[in-house]
Amino acid sequence: MNPRCPVTQHPPLPDAWTLTASAFNWTPEVIRAERSAPDIAVGIVADDVAPVIEVELGQLWRSFPTPTDEEADEFASALVTAGGAVSIVGVSLDDWATPTRRRDDDERLAFLLPQLRTSHRIGAAGVRLPIGQAGRPLLERLRPHLHELDLTLYEEIQGQQTPQNPVTAAAIESLAAIDDPRVRLLVDVSMLMPALPDSYLDALATGGVSSDLLARLRTAWLESDTMDAVVGMLRSGGVPRRVQTMYMNLLVRFGRSRAEDLRGVVPLTGAFHLKFWDLDDTADRVSQPLRDLGALLASTGFRGTLTSEWGGHEWLDDEDASDITRRHLSLARAALADGAAAST
Template sequence: MSGLPAGWTFSASAFNITPEVVRAERTAPDLALTLVERGLASAIEVELGQLWRGYPAATLDEARALRERLDAVGGRVSIVGVSIDEWDGHRRRDDDERLAFLEPQLRTSAALGAHGVRLPIGQAGALLERALPLLEELDLVLFEEAQGHQTPAASPEAYARIAEIDSLHVRLLLDISMLMPALPVTYLEELARGGVDPTLVALLRDRWREPETHGAVIDHLRSGRVPGQVHTLYMNLLVRFGRSDIADVASVLPLLGAVHLKFWDLDDSDDRLSDPLRDVGTALGATGFTGTLCSEWGGQEWLDDDPWEMTSRHLALAAALLSDRPPSASLQRASTP
């Protein structure tokens, strides 16, 4: 998109259209293709396990066919979501077996023409070093994704491993769900409708980033008072929703190769959507970042909005904000001696 710094590329995640994949009126590859066909983005992220039923076995012919279809409409795959199944059904896999589980996924991703693959930060562990020759052979980057509560302070060893490997084939992917100044309005409404204690909902609404709020969330869960119908949704408070500031990740930004512009809804009350975008844009500009910035919609868990419209509107907002990046107050604080 015009106005973005050189080397920055907007992309859209096929995860955004998961509800349509579940409806199964069209195949997952067909639906992924619509993100390009409708002009939302020329680069897309895909989830290997969502595309083909043969996962995790190699689907090289199917991957090449999708790559050709994307090429025909001016699109490409940026990053592929892969996984490591730690158990074989009876016992924990050793590192040889873990690498054997991952390798066909890497080869399929290369056949798709992807720039890289994505795993949760820390999951690969020592497998990062062992996979490096294969990543180099396939010319793939393995991105370790940090989101929610997975700050450098919470997982210092995982971040340190990326730095120690010091390879362009192993990089960090930052999900801005780590930088939420407030919770999504629609999420709080869903908790309230589901019967969560109004006092706790008010605390979550007004004091999300305060340390005692996290304690209240855990206490409420342990008490057994979370209604069953919203129990899974409630767990986002402990896993997917972060409360950090951009200054909390400043030390690891040089490791960054990609960003997930996570959003939940499009309610920008008090700039709860805009501020993280502005902050990360300013930080990336200061560190000379190059890579993809991917629109990823997480609110499909409780919203029934049109995924293409949500993605389009979010990308338009992000383009406007990231093309005009005044210094944020948080970054100014971080740079003050």
């Protein structure tokens, strides 16, 4: 170590906060299938990346949505042997029985229950669905099962699904009206993006997106007319086909809020996804939102998990998931702790 470069000391995280890593970060490795998805997930713990992990049930087993007890028990045993645990399981709700017929609530419940039982069997503390997808009638029917299985169901908001968005606000109000600690919010910090990642904009440029729009996205992401330009480009048919899916991140997954905008929902929130795309912290674009979040959570008495979730593997295919997750966890721990300490 260079004695001229002293190590910065950061305060510890509050005891009620648990920093975790999502197995979703290893999606490219899961796709390559050189190891099984359960082995990859256990490896996150065995390789000392993080002792507590989030997993996606649909990634773990091809038998999804009804994994066998044997599959679940084998995974749980391997994870415990490695010294790890599962925090939250990403479950899924397929609303369509056929391309033309939606499942009714009896069928939707039947689709979810095996996933809840498997999540309990692998020792998870909770399960996760997108905000509003279940709907209040199904949530009410799920409540006794959540209590029986000792699980919390988290409804996730992300990107531009801010608490100020009317549709999101209505879903949050419905969740609050249930008034059950087994039904809570999970907030993805993709809401808190003061600037767009250069790596993402470079990928759009390589894909042929207009240089004029890219210049605006680089310098004026937070301005309201920038989103008008994004929508206008999409409607005009000017988005090259090869980057159309990636382009939709601008409308869905990338937000423009501040941490303070979340204050009203923190009492309903039991978990956060610390979404990151790359680790270019120019102008503190990655770390400052986390400092602000740390200050907010410390001032509101938050208790729960904060999970490193990497979304940039969509366009950064040469990064090592273990390395980038370790580096993000280090950055996140420091930024959150600094923010928490500054609020006291």
